[in-house]
Amino acid sequence: MELxxxxxxxxxxxxxxxxxxxxxxxxxxxxxxxxVGGYKVQQMRExxxxxxxxxxxxxxxxxxxxxxxxxxxxxxxxxxxxxxWAYMRSFKIFSWNLPKRSNFYQNYVLRLMCYLGSCVxxxxxxxxxxxxxxxxxxxxxxxKGHTVTVFPEGGRSRTGRIDLDKSTxxxxxxxxxxxxxHVLCVYLRSHKQENYSEIPRRGSRxxxxxxxxxPKSPHSGLRATRDIANQIxxxxxxxxxxxxxxxx
Amino acid sequence: xxxxxxxxxxxxxxxxxxxxxDALENISMETSIIEDLKINSARLVxxxxxxxxxxxxxxDDDDADRVATVGDGVKLILTKI
Numbered sequence: 001m002e003l004x005x006x007x008x009x010x011x012x013x014x015x016x017x018x019x020x021x022x023x024x025x026x027x028x029x030x031x032x033x034x035x036v037g038g039y040k041v042q043q044m045r046e047x048x049x050x051x052x053x054x055x056x057x058x059x060x061x062x063x064x065x066x067x068x069x070x071x072x073x074x075x076x077x078x079x080x081x082x083x084x085w086a087y088m089r090s091f092k093i094f095s096w097n098l099p100k101r102s103n104f105y106q107n108y109v110l111r112l113m114c115y116l117g118s119c120v121x122x123x124x125x126x127x128x129x130x131x132x133x134x135x136x137x138x139x140x141x142x143x144k145g146h147t148v149t150v151f152p153e154g155g156r157s158r159t160g161r162i163d164l165d166k167s168t169x170x171x172x173x174x175x176x177x178x179x180x181x182h183v184l185c186v187y188l189r190s191h192k193q194e195n196y197s198e199i200p201r202r203g204s205r206x207x208x209x210x211x212x213x214x215p216k217s218p219h220s221g222l223r224a225t226r227d228i229a230n231q232i233x234x235x236x237x238x239x240x241x242x243x244x245x246x247x248x
Numbered sequence: 249x250x251x252x253x254x255x256x257x258x259x260x261x262x263x264x265x266x267x268x269x270d271a272l273e274n275i276s277m278e279t280s281i282i283e284d285l286k287i288n289s290a291r292l293v294x295x296x297x298x299x300x301x302x303x304x305x306x307x308d309d310d311d312a313d314r315v316a317t318v319g320d321g322v323k324l325i326l327t328k329i
Contacts (some may be wrong), residue, residue: 128313154289169293173309222293222300222312229290 003140011120011137018116019091025116026084029075038203039190041080047208051081051184054212055093060180061142062212064095065171065232067162067187067240068151069196071103075117076200077149077188080208095149096141098122098134124155135170142178150174152232156196162237169222172229175215183232186210187239191247207247209239254303254325258318261298265291277319295321303329 033039041047055062066077074097078087087094101121104110114121120141122134138148154168175181190204200206213235217227259275266272266285281287287295296312299305299321305328315321 128316132313166288167290168288169290221306221308222297225309226293226297 003136007137008140011141014115015091015118018094018118019088021116022087022091022094023084025113026087030079030084033076033079036202037200039076039200039206040204041076041206041208043208044080047080047210048082048086050210052086054184054210058182058212060182061145061178062147062182062184063142063171063174063178064147064149064184064186065152065236066149066185067189067236068153068156069160069189069193070156070198070200072199073151073188074099074149076206077186077208078117080188080206092145093147094118095147096120096138097149098138100124100155135174139174139177142174142181148174152229152236158196160193160195162233162240164233164237167229167233169225169229171232172215172225172227175228175232176217176224181214183213183215183235184210185213185232185235185239187236187243189243207243209243211235211239249303249329251322251326254322254329255318257302258299258321258325261295261302262287262318264298265295275318277317277322279318280316281318281321282316299325305329 064077066073074095078095082093096118099114099119099121101123104114104119105121120134120137123130142148150171152167152171153163154166157163175183187209188206190200190206192201192204213231215228215231217224219227262281262285263272265287268284268286271279271284279285281292281295282289292315293312296307296315300307303325305325307324307328311324315324
């Protein structure tokens with residue numbers, strides 16, 4: 001898992017540049033979502049307050065695990081969880097992401113936004129060494145107390161529901177490797193979202209539910225990895241059921 | 249246990265998870281578990297755990313990461329039993 005000094009340094013520089021320029025691109029993205037997308041997050045003030053409390057009570061790093069329906073879920077998540085000023089005060093709560101390289105790294109503008117927005121690209125389905133390198137980076141970041149977001153389903157759900165068939169166990173390995181790691185399970189969904197899509201439909205109102213858990217397993221190795229990943233997925237399924245039972 | 253015996257058992261385990269029954273009929277040591285048998289990476293972990301149970305061995309994360317083909321699985325088991 002050991003990263004080279006150069007790799008750690010480049011993550012630090014990426015973060016510093018992201019933080020320093022955050023008021024500009026953060027404001028731009030929020031304006032884009034509000035004005036062009038017409039997006040709203042329901043009960044945003046309560047969500048942010050709740051997240052602040054959870055963060056304060058968690059005595060370890062937080063791995064955010066969310067369902068995945070659109071390509072901009074992680075942007076909406078970061079927007080929902082704290083204000084620009086809260087992020088400026090403590091950028092550690094601004095979540096690192098692991099976007100699929102082929103989705104976001106074909107043009108320079110998206111590449112720049114990903115760099116500023118604390119992304120560590122991952123070559124899903126690529127060489128094991130390349131995937132391992134990306135996972136090593138986020139493991140390192142988590143161990144240093146940064147917040148990281150991953151999507152345990154391994155991609156946008158084609159069914160529109162938590163897709164257990166496509167799920168990956170990598171998330172279990174991450175939690176297992178980082179001592180004291182908490183998992184913030186998040187269920188995010190627009191009232192207009194029937195299925196998966198590139199971006200949410202215009203005028204979307206987002207529902208967000210979150211639950212902080214600390215999954216544990218009596219086993220070790222791969223069995224623990226699977227146990228922990230399953231606990232996270234089961235929590236997300238419960239939250240999805242709650243959404244369809246009450247919020248719709 | 250001989251390589252052939254291990255291979256037979258490995259194929260039996262893979263049969264429970266494979267979505268591509270045609271590839272299963274033409275399976276060989278070179279068959280890719282993910283690409284040819286259409287098994288996703290999470291199920292690959294389940295398969296390695298089945299190897300542990302079946303052959304009474306322990307496989308760590310790094311060894312599991314190296315299992316890409318049927319042959320990789322067979323060789324891994326042979327080094328552990």
